[in-house]
Amino acid sequence: MGTIQSILIILLVAWMIIDQNGLVIVSYFPVIVGFITGLIMGDVTTAMIIAGTFQLMQLGVANLGGSSMPNYGLATIIGAYLAIRTGTGIKTGIAVGLPVGMLAIQLDVLVKIINNFIAHRMAKLNAEHKWRAMRRQPWYGVALFGLEGAIPTALLVFFGPSAVQAILTWLPKWFTNGLTIAGGLLPVVGVGMLLHYMPTKKFATFLIIGFVFTAYLNLPILGIALIGFACAYYYFNAAMKRAEEKKTNVTNSPLMANSQGDDYDE
Amino acid sequence: MSDELKQDAVQTNEDNKVLSKHDLHRAAVRWAFMACNAFNYETQEAPGLTWALAPALRKIYPNDDDYEKAIANHLKYFNTTTAMANVVMGATTAMEEKEGTKSIGAVQSLKTSLMGPLAGIGDTLIWVLWPTIMGSISGYMAVKGNPLGAMIWFLCNLAFFFVKIKLTDVGYFSGTKLITSLGDRISIFTESASIMGLTVVGALIASVVRIQSPISFRFGAVSMALQSGILDKIMPSLLSVLLTWLVYKLIGSKRWTMNRIILFLIAISMIGAFFGILK
Numbered sequence: 001m002g003t004i005q006s007i008l009i010i011l012l013v014a015w016m017i018i019d020q021n022g023l024v025i026v027s028y029f030p031v032i033v034g035f036i037t038g039l040i041m042g043d044v045t046t047a048m049i050i051a052g053t054f055q056l057m058q059l060g061v062a063n064l065g066g067s068s069m070p071n072y073g074l075a076t077i078i079g080a081y082l083a084i085r086t087g088t089g090i091k092t093g094i095a096v097g098l099p100v101g102m103l104a105i106q107l108d109v110l111v112k113i114i115n116n117f118i119a120h121r122m123a124k125l126n127a128e129h130k131w132r133a134m135r136r137q138p139w140y141g142v143a144l145f146g147l148e149g150a151i152p153t154a155l156l157v158f159f160g161p162s163a164v165q166a167i168l169t170w171l172p173k174w175f176t177n178g179l180t181i182a183g184g185l186l187p188v189v190g191v192g193m194l195l196h197y198m199p200t201k202k203f204a205t206f207l208i209i210g211f212v213f214t215a216y217l218n219l220p221i222l223g224i225a226l227i228g229f230a231c232a233y234y235y236f237n238a239a240m241k242r243a244e245e246k247k248t249n250v251t252n253s254p255l256m257a258n259s260q261g262d263d264y265d266e
Numbered sequence: 267m268s269d270e271l272k273q274d275a276v277q278t279n280e281d282n283k284v285l286s287k288h289d290l291h292r293a294a295v296r297w298a299f300m301a302c303n304a305f306n307y308e309t310q311e312a313p314g315l316t317w318a319l320a321p322a323l324r325k326i327y328p329n330d331d332d333y334e335k336a337i338a339n340h341l342k343y344f345n346t347t348t349a350m351a352n353v354v355m356g357a358t359t360a361m362e363e364k365e366g367t368k369s370i371g372a373v374q375s376l377k378t379s380l381m382g383p384l385a386g387i388g389d390t391l392i393w394v395l396w397p398t399i400m401g402s403i404s405g406y407m408a409v410k411g412n413p414l415g416a417m418i419w420f421l422c423n424l425a426f427f428f429v430k431i432k433l434t435d436v437g438y439f440s441g442t443k444l445i446t447s448l449g450d451r452i453s454i455f456t457e458s459a460s461i462m463g464l465t466v467v468g469a470l471i472a473s474v475v476r477i478q479s480p481i482s483f484r485f486g487a488v489s490m491a492l493q494s495g496i497l498d499k500i501m502p503s504l505l506s507v508l509l510t511w512l513v514y515k516l517i518g519s520k521r522w523t524m525n526r527i528i529l530f531l532i533a534i535s536m537i538g539a540f541f542g543i544l545k
Contacts (some may be wrong), residue, residue: 052408210468
């Protein structure tokens with residue numbers, strides 16, 4: 001049973017990375033991989049609590065333009081696996097999962113560098129008209145990305161649990177407390193990133209509305225999302241109407257008749 | 267983009283049809299799977315896109331030399347949000363089907379001109395807003411041990427797979443016309459979605475960023491807790507707001523990488539725990 005679980009966990013990590021690069025069905029979203037980990041390990045509740053913690057840390061830390069970010073999905077799987085296997089609970093999940101998730105980025109960079117050679121090989125095989133071989137090349141990329149997750153996970157799964165437990169009992173209390181505090185602080189990175197991607201300055205009003213409803217009125221997040229949707233819906237209709245009016249004005253005015261186009265683009 | 271180019275994409279469907287709907291969908295499914303799985307720093311998503319299009323291109327170009335040219339063309343730099351690439355794929359396939367090797371230059375410029383704007387829309391909607399909204403709702407449920415949000419998100423992703431396949435049809439049948447004529451509407455849509463996103467982010471600052479201090483001051487017999495007595499009186503979640511503002515500024519400055527910010531926050535947590543300043 002234990003071995004089967006370990007193998008399934010390794011396969012789950014390998015698939016997670018391949019899926020995240022393409023299908024995005026399981027992806028690196030902590031709650032989803034955490035749920036599957038919980039099913040494999042037979043303790044969904046513990047897995048979900050760890051997954052939820054990492055999910056909140058990951059918010060907004062998007063993998064844009066091929067940049068490499070901490071792999072919170074990997075952190076969740078490793079963390080939940082060890083927490084349930086060793087029975088040491090949520091602190092273990094965060095204490096081990098977080099560093100593993102951060103270290104795994106280095107492998108990601110390595111794989112993308114190796115893939116450079118694959119791309120060059122494809123161009124060369126194309127010039128030689130060896131298309132069957134050319135079409136095989138991207139599969140090496142798939143294999144490499146799978147191994148990127150599978151190798152560190154296998155090391156941890158087969159040699160880790162007892163070593164991890166020994167280290168955790170040796171660690172001072174302030175250190176594990178510090179990790180718990182870090183669990184509360186780190187979501188701020190994601191929030192900060194979100195504020196950077198979004199038109200924060202233009203729509204600061206809605207940022208404040210969301211804050212006030214939570215901080216002062218303790219409204220649940222789904223309620224806030226609905227308020228946000230209502231505002232968005234109103235804005236969409238108003239802006240569309242404005243765009244329509246502008247368009248008709250442009251076409252009706254004789255001076256502008258020949259030059260419709262980019263005026264209402266920005 | 268020239269008008270001629272737009273016309274091409276619109277008129278494609280009547281004549282020179284070599285590809286069936288099945289061929290197109292096959293390319294879309296291949297792309298959905300491979301996408302960034304052959305990602306490299308030099309040409310980024312190009313190998314994956316080429317692999318996805320290869321069978322369809324072979325049908326369009328039975329001649330070996332033409333096929334070689336088309337493949338070499340697609341092996342050049344390409345990078346956009348993977349779901350949005352379906353639109354590009356549909357449009358370029360339609361052009362190549364109609365014009366053959368003559369279209370190769372136009373295909374390249376279409377890909378180059380579209381990948382930026384489409385990534386702008388796609389990254390915001392698909393990689394930022396959607397995971398933020400779903401992630402905060404399901405993350406909340408998960409912290410309480412409830413997997414329902416996770417299950418719903420999984421099913422949504424599954425459904426989205428079919429939407430992506432459909433996007434290829436949109437690209438194929440309306441090509442560049444759609445993107446140019448809907449340009450302003452798409453930006454309005456993106457803005458509205460950002461409004462909903464920012465409302466949720468505002469809530470996140472107060473609820474997700476947890477920072478509290480257990481310190482209390484003593485004045486003779488009277489003691490006063492810093493958190494509940496002072497900070498919360500000024501404004502609830504005051505420390506969270508200040509921390510968010512600090513990190514927002516740090517992300518903006520070039521000298522701070524993401525990893526440095528994360529390590530900095532872990533250091534603050536450790537120091538806070540050691541001296542009992544934070545809890």
